[in-house]
Amino acid sequence: MTTKFLVFSALLLATPALAADVAPAVDAARVEKTVASSFTNLPEGWDDRLRQDEAQRICTETRNQPPEEQADKIIAAEKAKVKLPADGKVLGDWKAGEKVAQNGRGFQFSDPAGTEAGGNCYACHQLDPKETSYGTLGPSLKGYGRALKFSDDAAKATYAKIYDAQSVLACSNMPRFGSNHVLTETQMKDVTAYLLDPASPVNK
Numbered sequence: 001m002t003t004k005f006l007v008f009s010a011l012l013l014a015t016p017a018l019a020a021d022v023a024p025a026v027d028a029a030r031v032e033k034t035v036a037s038s039f040t041n042l043p044e045g046w047d048d049r050l051r052q053d054e055a056q057r058i059c060t061e062t063r064n065q066p067p068e069e070q071a072d073k074i075i076a077a078e079k080a081k082v083k084l085p086a087d088g089k090v091l092g093d094w095k096a097g098e099k100v101a102q103n104g105r106g107f108q109f110s111d112p113a114g115t116e117a118g119g120n121c122y123a124c125h126q127l128d129p130k131e132t133s134y135g136t137l138g139p140s141l142k143g144y145g146r147a148l149k150f151s152d153d154a155a156k157a158t159y160a161k162i163y164d165a166q167s168v169l170a171c172s173n174m175p176r177f178g179s180n181h182v183l184t185e186t187q188m189k190d191v192t193a194y195l196l197d198p199a200s201p202v203n204k
Helices: 003-014 028-038 054-061 068-079 094-102 152-163 185-196
Strands: none
Touching (some): 028 054, 152 185
16 A cells, blocks of 8 residues: 555545535536536527426535425425326326336437437336346336235326426436426326236236
């Protein structure tokens, strides 16, 4: 072990600002400037994507750990955005939902006009236990519907979570698929069915 390494280690331990549990303050103006400078020659309508909404601003400034009062404010505001299907049915076709879960396309510069976006659910979750490629950023959803006894209330709560995850947990890492118009109502119904239908491989 070199002297240089030991000196560096000592400085690292002795400097509070470098400790893992101490995060520097977020300079909102600098973040906004950096993001804006990273995207040039944007297609029409893309400017809005560079502007944070209130929930994003709070989550950025608090590093996804807002005080209880702000967290409650986010949840209330996002809950107001959730729109359950007019027909009251939240379960669609689980086979179509599996395709949505596997599809990560959509909202990219290279996508042809009219490209249907996917949920890319496997990037963060385990669903079908036979699928070997999945992310671990989110919890495993294997046996999801079975664990919730396939109840109607669980299905509606699941649809709402897919529609706007921050209506349940402030600063959730999960995309707000319905509020941000990423998935259609039909797609969200299908994904809900993929999670809740007893015939879905998720519940086998």
